[in-house]
Amino acid sequence: MISPTVGAAPELERLGDEIAELSAHVDAATARLLDLIRDFDARGGWGNGFRSCAHWLTWRAGLDPGAARERVRVARALGSLPRLAHALARGELSYSKVRALTRVATPATEERLLRVGQAGTAEHVERIVRAWRRVDRISEAKQSIQRHPSRALHVYQDEDGMVVVRGRLEPETGAVLVKALEAARESLYPAGHARNVSAETRSAAIHPETGLLVCEDTPTWGQQQADALALLAETALHNGIDPGTPGERYQVVIHVDAPVLAESDASGAPDAPGQSVFEDGTHVSVATSQRLACDATRVVMQHDADGRVTEVGARTRTIRRALRRALHHRDRGCRFPGCGLPFGQAHHIRHWAHEGPTTLLNLAMLCRRHHRAVHEEGYQVERLSDGELRFRRPDGQLFADVPPPTLVAAEPAELLRAQNDAKGLRIHPRTAIPDWFGERLDVGWAIDVLHPLAIEEIRRTSQAAV
Ligand SMILES: [Zn+2]
Numbered sequence: 001m002i003s004p005t006v007g008a009a010p011e012l013e014r015l016g017d018e019i020a021e022l023s024a025h026v027d028a029a030t031a032r033l034l035d036l037i038r039d040f041d042a043r044g045g046w047g048n049g050f051r052s053c054a055h056w057l058t059w060r061a062g063l064d065p066g067a068a069r070e071r072v073r074v075a076r077a078l079g080s081l082p083r084l085a086h087a088l089a090r091g092e093l094s095y096s097k098v099r100a101l102t103r104v105a106t107p108a109t110e111e112r113l114l115r116v117g118q119a120g121t122a123e124h125v126e127r128i129v130r131a132w133r134r135v136d137r138i139s140e141a142k143q144s145i146q147r148h149p150s151r152a153l154h155v156y157q158d159e160d161g162m163v164v165v166r167g168r169l170e171p172e173t174g175a176v177l178v179k180a181l182e183a184a185r186e187s188l189y190p191a192g193h194a195r196n197v198s199a200e201t202r203s204a205a206i207h208p209e210t211g212l213l214v215c216e217d218t219p220t221w222g223q224q225q226a227d228a229l230a231l232l233a234e235t236a237l238h239n240g241i242d243p244g245t246p247g248e249r250y251q252v253v254i255h256v257d258a259p260v261l262a263e264s265d266a267s268g269a270p271d272a273p274g275q276s277v278f279e280d281g282t283h284v285s286v287a288t289s290q291r292l293a294c295d296a297t298r299v300v301m302q303h304d305a306d307g308r309v310t311e312v313g314a315r316t317r318t319i320r321r322a323l324r325r326a327l328h329h330r331d332r333g334c335r336f337p338g339c340g341l342p343f344g345q346a347h348h349i350r351h352w353a354h355e356g357p358t359t360l361l362n363l364a365m366l367c368r369r370h371h372r373a374v375h376e377e378g379y380q381v382e383r384l385s386d387g388e389l390r391f392r393r394p395d396g397q398l399f400a401d402v403p404p405p406t407l408v409a410a411e412p413a414e415l416l417r418a419q420n421d422a423k424g425l426r427i428h429p430r431t432a433i434p435d436w437f438g439e440r441l442d443v444g445w446a447i448d449v450l451h452p453l454a455i456e457e458i459r460r461t462s463q464a465a466v
């Protein structure tokens, strides 16, 4: 127990006021920070080299992964919750309260949840949000029980011979399908290959939004999806409908001419001479075939000039099991700066097609996203003589494991006050004080009068009673 020295009370009062006031200033600044994160996220500022905006924040701003994900979530949520955003920006509602409220708030319930935030302490808000989510979860469970029987998939042939697929999937099944299609589409159509080409823009030379040159033969989004579905089906059959071990998980059969694989210019034209073709005839770029072959089972076939197979070599796994285990043990996940995803693919720093040996020294583990970065997006990796890896951006700049520290003003609190004052914010020690007078919080009652579903339920039962 620490008891304040007698006579120090006014001084402690001032200290407390200062803490409260500075906290409100920090909350107001947090609102600005979240605005910037939302903008950065929406414009894909993290896209070069990072898996997500949160992942970028852990690297650049030094946040732990949980806090980074939470910042991004709250930033996105505030985009459609202007009242909560405004209250945070004025320092009237703390970030903790806003964080809790955005877990349940929708534009329809925002107003009343804002009042909960203003009236209660952070602990009250937390309890009400928890109860609110319980009501949401119960209704979600009911909804999912109603949805389950309506799942269906119909596959039938149209008059012209095309096969039509139509279905309704439960959200989680749908998510798996979307993920799988995405992975297959990425294999077929490398990123940067005009991703959202619609039927209307097909013939246009310049994509109106991205400003990228769109070739006339770029498949539309729908066509890419169709190709991806075909690849999924083939892959599933190929693997006996079994997720398989990591090395075999993305087993896709491609025929690659040896000279194509050994092509040193990884940014080579997608349709460079020589064969780099999926079994269904789809061409892939040199860079993509190098990536797919980097950590894959390979079968060497000799063709004669007419394309007839003259000799088939034994199926060899490029990376043997024991070596893969050693690699996992050493790298413990993706080695790309700041990534740390705990699983990945084995990347040959010097490709085996260029006589790079399959040894620990020449291998580095990279996640799927970053394996693409080094093969298809121009990122470079080399191993230094001391065994450390060095990554470079496509422009040749070093990609530091830890970014250089940001320079902060000598008196950051004073600067923050000055900036908030300049914006017309009148923050004082009582800015964020709740209207609570110390009465007991009745969470059940609060939910009954606040949650739309609870209100509806009460209305229904009272009508039934009448
Ligand atoms: Zn590789």
Ligand SMILES: [Zn+2]
Residues within 6 Å of the ligand: 334, 335, 336, 339, 340, 341, 366, 367, 368, 369, 370
């Ligand atoms: Zn990675």
